[in-house]
Amino acid sequence: MGLAGIKDVADRAGLSIATVSRALSGKANVSTKSRQLAQAAADELGFVPSYHASSLASGRNHNVGLVVPSIHRWYFSSVVDGVSAALLDAGYDLTLYNVGDDPARRQSVLADFLLRKRLDAVIAVSLVLSEAEIKQLLAVRRPIVGIGGALAGASTIRIDDARLARTATEHLIGLGHSRIAHLTGDAELNRDFKLPGLRQAGFEAAMAAAGHTVRPEWQVSADFTIQGAYARARSLLATASERPTAVFAASDEMAIGTILAARDFGLRVPQDLSVIGMDGHELGEVFGLTTINQDARGQGALAAHMLLETLGAGAKPGTKRTTPAPAATDREYPTEFLVRSSTAVPPV
Amino acid sequence: MGLAGIKDVADRAGLSIATVSRALSGKANVSTKSRQLAQAAADELGFVPSYHASSLASGRNHNVGLVVPSIHRWYFSSVVDGVSAALLDAGYDLTLYNVGDDPARRQSVLADFLLRKRLDAVIAVSLVLSEAEIKQLLAVRRPIVGIGGALAGASTIRIDDARLARTATEHLIGLGHSRIAHLTGDAELNRDFKLPGLRQAGFEAAMAAAGHTVRPEWQVSADFTIQGAYARARSLLATASERPTAVFAASDEMAIGTILAARDFGLRVPQDLSVIGMDGHELGEVFGLTTINQDARGQGALAAHMLLETLGAGAKPGTKRTTPAPAATDREYPTEFLVRSSTAVPPV
DNA sequence: AGGGTCGATGCAAACGTTTCCACAGGTCAG
């Protein structure tokens, strides 16, 4: 037997297909008795509605797409975690597009996958889209929300990277540091990633405001991983003579890599070297890392809830809606400055 | 305008719907000219086929479900990465079910999500299913492959956890250690997770074979994270008098946590304490961690390729196939013993 | 030249729901 269809349920319950459909999907105008009948018959037959048929007829997919650069990195997997939990609870599916570094793959995801009228909404994390690309996406009339990346014309959840980076740097300056290095992210790694630039700008702004010069050789970049930063920090800290007294790393992972490198050289953190990170990685606690905590998981959950609300309220997606498309809000997600034990006054 | 449908393309190209469909999906029996005509018209209109309609009519979804316990952990995100890349290249979508610890969610994923005739296949990672659950899944006639978990009746990719754990332990024993502690995974954390037990069994077997006694207080468990293991290892290593000379951790993350704790106590690795892990975490390199390398990403990719092959070869999924369901193969994925610098002979 | 083949094409029937519309009774107010 092919799996039971709604027709089988209708026959068994002695009702029409239409009534069964209404009963099972909890619609109004069904008598209690019919509802029970339908439910019982469905249970007995193990009926599960066909998703495709249902979506095709109703125009709703119960499916949200999530585009991330690299599932392997802490920030992104945290966001995925938050999105996933929210969607699962709401009965939505999550389609994951882990685009990675490959530009061709990025292109194919945008062109082939996202447009297939199969997603009710899209969440894009740290993805910078060209105007044409955004237009293309909006043309399918699906709500989009961006996390941590600017999506002109779409809603966004983000933190003010430049300002927070400035705050972090000012924390070091406030402690008395002037010889501060900055560990930024590889620019060429991913063109969809303007975050390193923003944080670096914040760093430079704070330094300039304090009248400190920024040595070019003290601005190095790594790949956002602990191990990558570790390697770079080793070279940075190798020369004992002229060594920075503090490092601001553009992510907690890279800050941790820096701490590990410092330990290898016998440098004590924070007595010999202050290190400050940014993100709120769970591992930061082990290292007593001072950082700016951004709740990545919460950002993901918020994005999902925002979309769910839009989808729930609106009519069929893809249909002309009575209410105008919800205004593209640009929310700043709250952060928390977390002073632990990796920063202190510079050595005398 | 509602987005262009195949009908619009057909009109524009001056062809029938049927021919356009065949042309665009690369089927045989279409003249080169028609194919070009159809393609051109489709491009001009920005036509993207409706996935639901296509799936409904053809029975193929081009969508694979992936169930993981926790996207946040290294092993799982590595697997996801591998699966994702393989599927994306093949033009398949990946639906992610990050079930987490919540048994209710696990239940709803199994019952509500997986059965909706919407997935061509399912990959389950470290998920232990009851017989009834497997039966339920197989009833929808979708191929399943399990990674790192035993799925009776389905294909499996796994490593021999017990044997490898034994090998790791024997490495320590071979170096001369007899006071060996084992850091295992929390059992209650996830009932779908028999891996800790297997690795622990391997450890005990090796110890027994060597005639070494296993102190109960030297078998402690943590949550598989660096920070969790760090906390546990601190208590384990706190008492200077009777301290193990080596630790076998059930994962690299926990091994790293152990190394960090050891360093906190001024213990040198490997001179004062040998540590061996298991998994092949990228971070292991930074710590010179001796471990057994299992290519998690590769396992994910392999699983995806296996499924793609089955799907490509077979007829419509969900249909009675001429060939019998492919035999449930149980493959052991190759591993590599990676001796680095975290293990040495015990201190005298 | 005629029958047979074969490639290219179009028609229309699925696929399995949701939902619009019509309709039957029953209730209620005037």
Place this chain on the structure above:
DNA sequence: CTGACCTGTGGAAACGTTTGCATCGACCCT
């Protein structure tokens, strides 16, 4: 007592493809 209205129900038309089947030339072979 009658018309207006509401509730519950079923018939049937979407939804937008894929694909089996029939058709129609063109081409080849004897």
